[in-house]
Amino acid sequence: MTGSFPIIIYHNPDCGTSRNALAMIEAAGYAPDIVDYRQAGWTRPLLEDLLAKMGIGARALLREKGTSAAELGLLGEGVADAALLEAMVEHPILVNRPIVVTPRGTRLCRPSEQVLSLLDRLPDGFVKEDGERVDIPR
Numbered sequence: 001m002t003g004s005f006p007i008i009i010y011h012n013p014d015c016g017t018s019r020n021a022l023a024m025i026e027a028a029g030y031a032p033d034i035v036d037y038r039q040a041g042w043t044r045p046l047l048e049d050l051l052a053k054m055g056i057g058a059r060a061l062l063r064e065k066g067t068s069a070a071e072l073g074l075l076g077e078g079v080a081d082a083a084l085l086e087a088m089v090e091h092p093i094l095v096n097r098p099i100v101v102t103p104r105g106t107r108l109c110r111p112s113e114q115v116l117s118l119l120d121r122l123p124d125g126f127v128k129e130d131g132e133r134v135d136i137p138r
Helices: 016-027 044-054 081-090 112-118
Strands: 008-011 033-036 099-102 105-108
Touching: 008 016, 016 112, 044 081, 044 099, 044 105, 099 112, 105 112
Parallel strands: 008 033
Antiparallel strands: 008 099, 099 105
């Protein structure tokens, strides 16, 4: 954790958005707790807590691209949150990323710049992996 301003990032190192969010946090001078959720997995209580803190339903957290969501029958309108959560626990990759938790809130940081609103100090500047310059709010 980072002193009096703890940060947790639920991270997928294979995801560019997740890598950029982590790099922005580190560029601001933080050393966050990094949870590779693909390795650590999810529990239903943790997912329910994160969803409640973000004020969203499970469908908003479901990652469709590059996952087995369609094959598992999770994309239909009638699929209940309980079924989505069960699938996310069984298949951690179904959870979209990165999710960042700080004293300022909890957010799915897509696009990665959304992480800036969760920090109490900001990097001086930032350039994403693809060369895109991020406007740092002042």
